[in-house]
Amino acid sequence: MRQYEFITQSADETFDIAYKLGQVISGSSVVTLEGDLGAGKTTFTKGFAKGLGVVKNVNSPTFTIIKEYKGRLPLYHMDVYRVEDEFEDLGFHEYFEGDGVTVVEWAHLIQDQLPHELLSINIYYINNNERKIILKPIGNKYEMLCKEIFI
Ligand code: ADP
Ligand code: MG
Secondary structure (H helix, E strand, O other): OOOEEEEEOOHHHHHHHHHHHHHHOOOOEEEEEEOOOOOOHHHHHHHHHHHOOOOOOOOOOOOOOEEEEOOOOOEEEEEHHHOOOOOOOOOHHHHHHOOOEEEEEOHHHHHHHOOOOEEEEEEEEOOOOOEEEEEEEEOHHHHHHHHHHHO
């Protein structure tokens, strides 16, 4: 399986990669984000939201688990860090299968509830300004999407 790796030198560069994805992603898509605190998951989501045409400021939904935004498509921003039980059913499927685009921070915490096909993104802290971003498209739709954007 092909994966895509980038080193970004600033939050803006991370934002830009996400922005490009947000511009072209189609409905009923799921993007998972993994990375330690401060890695840049929310920064990525902000760029993604902007690309998707969301005007409202996107911030970390840590205390609410799911936040919904209006864009070219609905954006569901989930942060499942505080989900107590990995099988706790908060209706995730409804979001994953809906018309919108779902971004899930800390997705591995609900591993068994995730769809089989998704775009998996890992962000690794290198130093204060640098991050390594690894995108793994799982499924044909996501492979085509990455090919289109990153050639
Ligand atoms: P998380 O949601 O993973 O906890 P945030 O996006 O909230 O992380 O925070 C990332 C922090 O790191 C921000 O303050 C951002 O400005 C900073 N930062 C510095 N360099 C980068 C980079 N290359 N990519 C993303 N964020 C960066
Ligand atoms: Mg965050």
